[in-house]
Amino acid sequence: MNVIRRRGWEIPDRLATPEHLVFNRRSLLTGAGAVALMAGPAAAQRVTDLANMPDPTADLYPAKHNDKYALDRPITDEKINSNYNNFYEFNSTKNVAMQAQALPIRPWMVKIDGLVEKPFEIGIDDLIRKMTLEERTYRHRCVEAWSMAIAWSGFPFAKLVELAKPLGSAKYVRMETFNNPKVAPGLRQSWYPWPYIEGLTMAEATNELTFLATGAYGHPIAKQMGAPLRLAVPWKYGFKSIKSIVRFSFVEERPKGMWEKLQPAEYGFWANVNPKVPHPRWSQATEEVIGTGERRPTQLFNGYGDYVADIYKGLDNERLWA
Template identity: 60%
Template sequence: MLIRIRKGWELPEATATPEAIFRDRRSVLRGLAAGGLLAGAGPLLGAAAAAETPDPSAGLYPVQRNLRYKFSRPLTPFETASTYNNFYEFGSHKGIWKLAQKLPIRPWEIAIDGLVAEPKRIAIDDLLKQMPLEERVYRHRCVERWSMVVPWSGFPLAALVKLADPKPEAKYIVFETFQNKDVAPGQKEFWYPWPYIEGLTMAEATNELAFMVTGLYGKPLPKQNGAPLRLATPWKYGFKQIKSIVRISFTTERPKSYWETILGNEYGFWANVNPEVPHRRWSQATERDIGTNESLPTQIYNGYGEYVAGLYEGMSGERLFM
């Protein structure tokens, strides 16, 4: 008899939202609105309503879930995941989702340049037409010791790398977010070195886990979560997962990322999750699930070690975890 032992990161089907209910959520919201029941709702339902604003890509979602990527924890409610956000372009507090609604996401172009066969600019909707969209349930771990489990929609970063056609000498991929002081108050108020910059090695970028996010919970990605295009590297801390990307460049030089520039003694280039390596000001041994408010033990590489640990073998002397 074959006995299958469930891996620690797998998500039991019973913990996921039933498909019939999830697929029908929009009609439920419409019914509530028609009955006036949303009139006095608080900010959480307000965030859900804002996320329902028509988007040119809405017809692409929901997409098929890839069952290879799961976790043994329940999904974080959409209302929580879409209202508890970091997005320093709009402020340093968690309730920035309202301010982020000012960000115009159409038209939106992504420049692809640097060491590529042919530099190009591509509109987000044209890019979506060329990419193999799917949904993945990933755990997201913030360096601030909170975490969530969400179903991202998007496509493997490796597919975008293939489209970019980088030259053999390219060693790193660099991401840059938007810069627009007229809509992003943080870019006016803070001295930080805008625009936000992040980077990966080519090996990290083409790892199967690296994912370009365009949707959340079967809908286009909300602005506060990084619309219309963000990065998800679930084995790394959240500050590596850059939002609202406008440029992707290929280079031989390792970039100095945004937080590395501001506080290099606290935030390094690699930023891989490790419970045994503390932040300079706090432990990383545990985390708080923002959906359940549980305190949980942190896992090395956020539980994805079987996919990514090999990327860092033999790299002694590198500050891989903070």
């Protein structure tokens, strides 16, 4: 929904940079532009060139649509979805699209390490071309009680697990987002526990729904939506969908994500959708379909229970729902 609810650890609006300074084309003293300009014209041009490099995998889109994952509602308009995004690395509002264009996504290396047969790094383009891309349409439910439907392109997370060759002792996958304060001003805010971390159990990671998205709406994914590689897990609240991933670590100990570190009473490890379990500050019984104003009843596991409910059997003592 459109109301921004401030948490106790967020700065008040009066301390935020005025919007006209952030979005004014002439105000280059933000993000990568500021750092590059201080370093000189050559550095400024280098940052611009990196940020604007064409996507070498653009020829792979649109990917073939997978009809198995049908929707009960229209796909959210791309203009809405690409202009209503959380990306705290840039700022704490939904208006991150312009700032996110400073993020250079080529070259982009992905590290795979931890409890695997052999740790390695792989360039994002090599990784993408090792996989067979497909398009899937998923519903997504935000913990703030609004929802979207998105056409993702990418590949099953299970394919990355297969590539990684984890050891039998690996119980979780720890994922990490880029950490470059030169291009993302939010990363210079020391009250957040950067870099952004999220985790999945091996059972969650290898579930058929768990998807690594490299594109959306028939083309490479937009930067503000998590380019060049992000997670899409449709049965969980949206803060579990990590963006701009640079590292997958296979570990034995359960990772603690950023939101769990900040507000453990509100944001837990599992974060599965359940209409009967309210957030401490609002109900989760209904959701607003973003862009339409329509309110719908929230569904258990966001309607994907047939695919995922078995993962959580025997975990009655765990806090699965928030």
